[in-house]
Amino acid sequence: MTTPHATPRATTEGTVYTVTGGDWDEVVESALKADDERIIVNMGPQHPSTHGVLRLILEIDGETVTEARCGIGYLHTGIEKNLEFRNWTQGTTFVTRMDYLTPFFNEAAYCLGVEKLLGIEDQIPDRATVLRVLLMELNRISSHLVCIATGGMELGATTIMIYGFRDRELVLDLFELITGLRMNHAFIRPGGLAQDLPRARSTSCASSSGP
Amino acid sequence: MKKNLPEYDKLATGNPIFKARMQDVGYLDLAGCVALGATGPVLRSAGLPHDLRKSDPYCGYETYEFDVPTADTCDSYGRFLIRLEEMRQSLRIIEQCLDRLEPGPVMVADKKIAWPAQLALGPDGLGNSLDHIRKIMGTSMEALIHHFKLVTEGFRVPAGQTYTAIESPKGELGAHVVSDGGTRPYRVHFRDPSFTNLQAMAAMCEGGQVADVIVAVASIDPVMGGVDR
Numbered sequence: 490m491t492t493p494h495a496t497p498r499a500t501t502e503g504t505v506y507t508v509t510g511g512d513w514d515e516v517v518e519s520a521l522k523a524d525d526e527r528i529i530v531n532m533g534p535q536h537p538s539t540h541g542v543l544r545l546i547l548e549i550d551g552e553t554v555t556e557a558r559c560g561i562g563y564l565h566t567g568i569e570k571n572l573e574f575r576n577w578t579q580g581t582t583f584v585t586r587m588d589y590l591t592p593f594f595n596e597a598a599y600c601l602g603v604e605k606l607l608g609i610e611d612q613i614p615d616r617a618t619v620l621r622v623l624l625m626e627l628n629r630i631s632s633h634l635v636c637i638a639t640g641g642m643e644l645g646a647t648t649i650m651i652y653g654f655r656d657r658e659l660v661l662d663l664f665e666l667i668t669g670l671r672m673n674h675a676f677i678r679p680g681g682l683a684q685d686l687p688r689a690r691s692t693s694c695a696s697s698s699g700p
Numbered sequence: 701m702k703k704n705l706p707e708y709d710k711l712a713t714g715n716p717i718f719k720a721r722m723q724d725v726g727y728l729d730l731a732g733c734v735a736l737g738a739t740g741p742v743l744r745s746a747g748l749p750h751d752l753r754k755s756d757p758y759c760g761y762e763t764y765e766f767d768v769p770t771a772d773t774c775d776s777y778g779r780f781l782i783r784l785e786e787m788r789q790s791l792r793i794i795e796q797c798l799d800r801l802e803p804g805p806v807m808v809a810d811k812k813i814a815w816p817a818q819l820a821l822g823p824d825g826l827g828n829s830l831d832h833i834r835k836i837m838g839t840s841m842e843a844l845i846h847h848f849k850l851v852t853e854g855f856r857v858p859a860g861q862t863y864t865a866i867e868s869p870k871g872e873l874g875a876h877v878v879s880d881g882g883t884r885p886y887r888v889h890f891r892d893p894s895f896t897n898l899q900a901m902a903a904m905c906e907g908g909q910v911a912d913v914i915v916a917v918a919s920i921d922p923v924m925g926g927v928d929r
Contacts, residue, residue, distance in 0.1 A: 530910070541924035543898075543917070549910055557905040557913060559898055565928040572888045576854025578815060580885060584875075588892060588926030594868035595926075599888070601758060602864040602877035606857045609808055616804040622759050623797040625866075626790040632869035632921075633783040637708065640780070640918035644721050649711055656704050669819075669826045681807035684819040 516546070527555075577603050582675040589672060590635055593628040596677035597621055603679040617681040624667070624676070631660040705791075708784055722777035726904040726916030729774045736900045740871025740893050741786070742920060745771045745778035752867035759866075764793050776919035786869075813855050816847040854883040870894050870921055890929060894922040 495506040516529060532545040544560035568583045575583065584599045585592040604610050638653020661671040667686060668674040676683045728738065730746040743750055751768040753761040769785035771778030807814045816836075820829035836844040859881035865874040871893030880886040897920045904916040 532913075543922060543924055543927075545901075545913065545917070547905075547910065547913060552909050554905050554908055554910055554913060557902045559901055561895075561898070561924070561927050563928065564924040566925075568929045569888055569890065572885050574884065576883050577857055577885065578854055580888065584888075584890070586925065587890060587929050588868070588870070588873075588894060588923045590923050591868050591870070591873075591926075594866060594873050595890070597759070598864055598866045598868075598873050598875040598890070599877070601866065602862050602875040602888075603857060605862045605864060606860055606877060606879050607813060607855075608858070609810065609813065612808050612810065614805045614808065615800075616802060617806040618759050619797050619800050620806065622761070622764070623794055623801075625759075626793045626797070629790045629869045630787045633787050636783060636869070636918070636921040637780065640915075640921070641718075643914050643918050644718070646711075646718065649708065652704070652707055652711065659704075669821075678807075678815055680810070680813050680815065681805070683815070685806050687821070 513546075516548075577679055581678055582673075585673050585675050590632045591628055592672060592674050593621070593624045593677060596675065597625055600677050600679045607679070609680065614681060616685075620682055620686065621677055624664075627660050627663060631657045631664075634660070705784070705787060713781065713784070719777060721915055722775065722780060722919070723773070724775050724777075725908065725912045726776040726779075726919045727774050728900055728904050732900065732903055736903065737896045738871070738900045740867075740869070740897065741779045741782045742871070742897050742900060744769065744782050746774045747772045752865055752872060756865065758864070764796050766790075766793050776915050779919045783869075811846070812850075816843075816850055856881060856883055857885075865891070868893055870923070870926075871897055890926075892926040892929065894920075894924075894926040898922045898927055 497504050497506055499505075528549050530545075530547045530549055532547060542563035544563065546558045546560060547554050548556035566586070568587055572580050572583050580599060580603070581596050584595040587595050601610075604613065634653045634657040638650045638657070641647075641649030641653065664674065665671050668676040668683070670676075728736075728742065728746065730743075730748055732738075733743045733746045733748070739750065747770055749768045749770045752758070753764075753766075754768055766789040767785075769782050769789070771782055817828040817832040819826055820831075822830055836847050857879040859879055861876065861878040863874055863876045865872050867873070872891065873893055874891035876887075876889040876891070877885060878887040901913075901917060901920060904920075905913045908916070
């Protein structure tokens with residue numbers, strides 16, 4: 490018994506598919522038939538502990554989870570499709586917004602790919618590569634801090650949340666100094682970087698990471 | 701930052717409540733990780749020291765000194781410890797970066813590809829440097845045409861496709877870039893680690909308590925902006 494989740498409909502523009510939300514009806518139907526102890530909990534997509542808009546569909550028996558599924562798509566932005574309508578450099582502006590906690594990694598993955606197609610990997614200046622590594626590692630720290638901070642908050646530990654965001658702020662201040670923006674930098678471009686470091690920044694970087 | 705990182709150890713690593721909530725929760729062993737394609741801290745918490753910075757270096761990572769932390773507990777607590785250690789390793793890499801910073805250009809020399817102007821901070825905010833604007837507007841018609849063509853139309857990328865993977869904090873972040881030879885991408889697909897790791901959620905949660913689901917999802921660290929794109 491399969492339900493098509495995308496029903497076709499003919500229009501003057503061609504066939505239009507209406508995408509509906511999964512097999513939720515089936516789940517409810519089978520739940521009605523089952524014994525009373527079985528409950529299906531729809532956690533999210535706006536639950537504070539579900540990392541943004543993740544929807545968890547949990548089938549529980551008492552306190553035990555018997556089936557867990559996730560519903561995604563609540564933050565679909567069409568970034569990949571949009572990339573096809575902008576030039577290669579403008580692409581960084583889109584990809585930096587994908588995983589908004591790791592903008593430099595998105596930019597680096599995209600730009601390394603474009604540079605490979607252009608065949609200019611060897612011509613990227615050393616300074617640009619070192620700065621990319623520097624920014625990516627700073628970004629790794631800020632991303633892990635958010636993970637630990639929000640993970641702690643979801644356990645009910647608010648102190649670790651405050652600590653995590655406090656230290657993340659140090660990293661974001663550096664990003665702001667270097668790129669002009671705290672998030673969504675679009676700083677790594679195919680071919681190098683959008684701009685050089687502002688003067689006297691490497692000292693502040695050292696003092697933030699130093700003892 | 702070095703001063704602040706030990707605070708997490710003090711606050712959480714030995715904390716009995718923290719440990720009770722996280723140990724043996726969100727269990728996924730190596731076979732499960734490999735079968736589901738999980739990467740990043742989830743995979744390393746199962747004991748496999750897989751890190752693309754080591755196994756398939758890019759951006760010169762092979763020349764930096766750093767360790768890849770692993771755990772053999774396969775649980776949320778192991779992933780937490782791995783993230784803490786990775787932050788320390790990142791600080792090590794940052795220090796090596798600062799030692800290596802030499803003055804020089806930050807954009808490729810090829811004028812057909814390089815963005816014509818570097819950004820500069822002017823009186824009205826960040827934008828094209830005033831020197832550059834003075835040059836293209838006042839002295840060289842060819843430079844103005846070059847700037848206009850490159851900025852509005854962009855450069856052409858030879859037809860072909862490539863898959864580039866880097867190690868993001870969450871795992872393998874891959875970009876599949878396809879070009880048809882034009883000034884715009886034909887298709888760009890991202891293999892986002894949050895998306896792939898989220899598949900492991902069911903395997904980690906089923907059979908456990910409802911409250912543990914939250915811990916397991918937090919240990920995967922999915923970011924929905926990356927999952928849904």
